[in-house]
Amino acid sequence: MHFLIVVLIICFFIFLFSLYFLANDDLIIIKKDMPMNKIFNTAFLTAFVALFFARVFYVVLFPREVFFSILGFLLFPYFPGLSLLGGVLGGSVFLLVYSKYQNLPVTRTLDFFAVAFLSSLSIGFFGVFVLTGKSYFPVFIFSFLTYLILFLVFTKVFLPASFRGKIKNGSIGIMFLMFFSVIAFISRIIGGFNLFVPESAVLLGLFLVSAAILLREEVIGKRVRK
Secondary structure, rough: OOOHHHHHHHHEEEEEEOOOOOOOOOOOHHHHHOOOOHHHHHHHHHHHHHHHHHHOOOOOOOOHHHHHHHHHHHHOOOOOOOOHHHHHHHHHHHHHHHHHHOOOHEEEEHHHHHHHHHHHHHHHHHHHHHHHHOOEEEEEEEEHHHHHHHHHHHHHHHHHHHOOOOOOHHHHHHOOOOOOOHHHHHHHHHOOOOOHHHHHHHHHHHHHHHHHHHHHHHHHHHHHHH
């Protein structure tokens, strides 16, 4: 299971590279006089918080006696179990709070982190597939291809639209959460997992909340401003 650490490190470096590429020459970041080391510090802290909540969610959803010891909880390569949903939720909430505390442009930061995270998701699913073998082949292939296509759509369509002011800052991050909840739910169906579990309810709630925020910001808000 040491290979899991390698996959996570590779994904994190891809995430950092994408984040640097997005934020380094961004006009809003430059106007706010935000040095890249501040962005990277936020990225490292967010990654640690996301990893922590990924473990917490998994332990809560799939409790085992070994997880309730300090070593059993921390040594996830030896006692595997991480929840991507938990990592995304925990990391997103922390990013919003910490960005505001650090006077970063919150909505822009959320957008860039979402796209940067998307850039690493396909590699992550491919790596986990290699790690676990062919047990969940349809799930990993679906996730790998879907997140790769979604990354291309975000970078070629949504990001340029955001830069031109066609969509509001923050909408890309919200759209990521909405698409993530749908993809994760479909993956559960493809994998034949039980849908009547707390994780499915959280995914449904995430989709509804994200869709409501996106509708308010991009549809209702624009009509009101007109």
